[in-house]
Every structure is written in C-alpha cells, then in structure tokens.
Amino acid sequence: MATDTFNGWVGKDLSAADGNLVWEAFTPKAWEETDVDVEITHCGMCGSDLHVLKGGWHEPEFPYVVGHEIVGRAVRVGSKVTGIKVGDRVGVGAQSDSCLNCNLCKDDNENYCPGFVQTYDMRHKNGDRTMGGYADHARIPGHFVINLAPYPNVPSEILAPMLCGGVTMFSPLKKYGAGPGKRVGIIGFGGLGHFGVMWAKALGADEVVVISRSRSKEEDAIKLGATKFIATKDEPDWATKYERSLDLILNTVDSVDMPLQQYLGLLAAMGTLVQIGAPDGNLPGVNGFTLFMANRHLTGTCVGSRKDIREMLQLANDQGIKTWANPFPMSEANEAIKAFNRSEARYRIVLVNEKHLQQDN
Incomplete structure (x- = not known):
C-alpha cells in the first residue's frame, strides 16, 4: 500500500x-x-x-x-x-x-x-x-x-x-468528591485553573478558592465562579491565615521551587492535594509531619x-x-x-x- x-x-x-x-x-x-x-x-x-x-x-x-x-x-x-x-x-x-x-x-x-x-x-x-x-x-x-x-x-x-486541559481538572474533582459541603482550592489560574473553577462550581462545591501570586486575574476568577481569591504576594501570612481551610486542592503550578509545604498546610484534616502541574524536574521536598499529623493526602493525576x-x-x-x-x-x-x-x-x-x-x- x-x-x-x-x-x-x-x-x-x-x-x-x-x-x-x-x-x-x-x-x-x-x-x-x-x-x-x-x-x-x-x-x-x-x-x-x-x-x-x-x-x-x-x-x-x-x-x-x-x-x-x-x-x-x-x-x-x-x-x-x-x-x-x-x-x-x-x-x-x-x-x-x-x-x-x-x-x-x-x-x-x-x-x-x-x-x-x-x-x-x-x-x-x-x-x-x-x-x-x-x-x-x-x-x-x-x-x-x-x-x-x-x-x-x-x-x-x-x-x-x-x-x-478540561478533563485533567474534571477527573480529580469528581474522583475526590468536589460537591456540596466541600471547600475546593485551585492553585494557579491559567488554562487549567480556569477549568478547575468552572467544574468545581458546576459540581456544587460550597467554596471555590483561587490561590495565585497576584490579583491580576481576580476579576476573571470571580466571573467564573470563585468565591474567594488569595493573592500570596499581597498576603505574606497567607499560609498561616488560611491554614486548614480547604478540603480539596488542585495544584496546577509546575515550578520546581513552589511552596508545596505551605500549600499542603491549607488542607483540613483528611484533605487531599492533587498535584497536576508537571515541573521540568522534581517536586519540592515535603516534611512528612505535615501529612502525618492531619492525615493529609498528596497525590497526582494523569489526564x-x-x-x-x-x-x-x-x-x-x-x-x-x-x-x-x-x-x-x-x-x-x-x-x-x-x-x-x-x-x-x-x-x-x-x-x-x-x-x-x-x-x-
């Protein structure tokens, strides 16, 4: 042929x-x-x-x-x-x-x-x-x-x-129970993050919180359904101020030096952080007690x-x-x-x- x-x-x-x-x-x-x-x-x-x-x-x-x-x-x-x-x-x-x-x-x-x-x-x-x-x-x-x-x-x-991009965010939101009664965090508001906000809202989450470095995209996030926007550059104490405030976090950031330890601290007991962003290298190290003492879960997803x-x-x-x-x-x-x-x-x-x-x- x-x-x-x-x-x-x-x-x-x-x-x-x-x-x-x-x-x-x-x-x-x-x-x-x-x-x-x-x-x-x-x-x-x-x-x-x-x-x-x-x-x-x-x-x-x-x-x-x-x-x-x-x-x-x-x-x-x-x-x-x-x-x-x-x-x-x-x-x-x-x-x-x-x-x-x-x-x-x-x-x-x-x-x-x-x-x-x-x-x-x-x-x-x-x-x-x-x-x-x-x-x-x-x-x-x-x-x-x-x-x-x-x-x-x-x-x-x-x-x-x-x-x-869409299903990469939808799949873990569905799997880990984003819906009524859940507080969902979306770290990074770009191509993936904007899907995360839309799907979390559509699935009925009580709160949809966007975590980003600056407020440049805050208006867009609110339009898409976010209930809160945390700008880490403007709030130096964000990691302690919002500690244990979320049940499920989807992290779209793909930097090798992201503050992963602090992101995990935002989870309530028995909460789950799903790592979605794939760095050109290893993820930052994490202190195991951040996981142990609150039964937090760190996992990943593939499309x-x-x-x-x-x-x-x-x-x-x-x-x-x-x-x-x-x-x-x-x-x-x-x-x-x-x-x-x-x-x-x-x-x-x-x-x-x-x-x-x-x-x-």
Missing part, C-alpha cells in the same frame, strides 16, 4: 518552542482497520505541547507534530471501529491507545494503563511515531476517538480544550479516561459551560505559540483550521 502523508506544523528542533514550527508533509502511523482518520477543524494548545518541544520532560525526539485537544470529522473509518461513521464530529484527547486488556483498561481507568500511549511524543503499538493535531489530519486508533454527537450544545472551539471525558462533556452540554477560548487560525500556529509564551492565552488558545469549517457543527 502506498505510504500516506499528512500536512501539519512540524517541530524540527528546540527552536520550535519559540514559534518556529515548519508546515510540511509528515507520515502518520501505518493504517490499520482499527483506526480513524480525522479531518481536523480545531486543536487546542496545551502547555504540554511547549514542554515537549523544548525538551522539558525528557530528551526530545524530533520531528514532532504536537497537539492533543483535537476536534474534527471522521473521514476514514476502519472496518473494526464501532460507534463512529464517516462524517461524524469526533474528538481526541491526550491518550490515543492502551493495552485494552488489563484490569485498569477494563475498569475505565485506561489512562493509568502501563501501556498508555500519548497522542504525540510516544509510539503506537506497531512501533510508529504518534503525531498530533497541529495539522490538517490525524490518524488515531478508533477506541480513543470520541463521538461528539451527544453534545450538540458544545461548539468545537469550546470543546477542543476540554479534551485534555482523564474516556468515561471521564464523556461525563465532563455531558455536564458542559447540559449546563452551558464554556471554555474561555482564544482562537488563532491554524495558519498562524507560530504566532499562537509566541502569544502562549507571553502568557496571553487567557485562557486556552485554540487553533482553528478554517478551510475545514464549512461542515463543522
């Missing part, structure tokens, strides 16, 4: 993280009858994209096509794929494969499968490189392609960033399962929850990266492939 080629924004060296992607042909994985080809209309820009392009988490394996918040139309569907037909609006998140056989996969926890395969920056089970969504098309194993027909009230531009994605999208569909999306034409991906690096996302950048929009929902 002739080798397929797709066109997309290819990162060829470390300068790609500064906005030096190159539009050119690339080779997707070899076609299998378990695959779906997606004609991409939208792709969210995630902080992970830049971490990978700059080699922040590991030695980079160029070339890359990044992007794992993909929405588009199925244009080719393998004979072994169920639940999707040509023409359907579909979505793809940060995971594109797993072993599908272990107990984790069978229990809708495939995002923790030892055989987890990312939508880019890894290799498919056949050994081919995974390539993402800054492109005209993506080829994805059909098991991890979500049919978006049940969510007609969520426009693609709003939906795309939910497929990684979300297909089940989590569907539950999140249903909530967004039913309650009219909307990403604060900042659209850029796909043709201006490099300008979008530069804007991201200048902290101008406010709060999720979405690449819009305008030539594919004429049939989009």
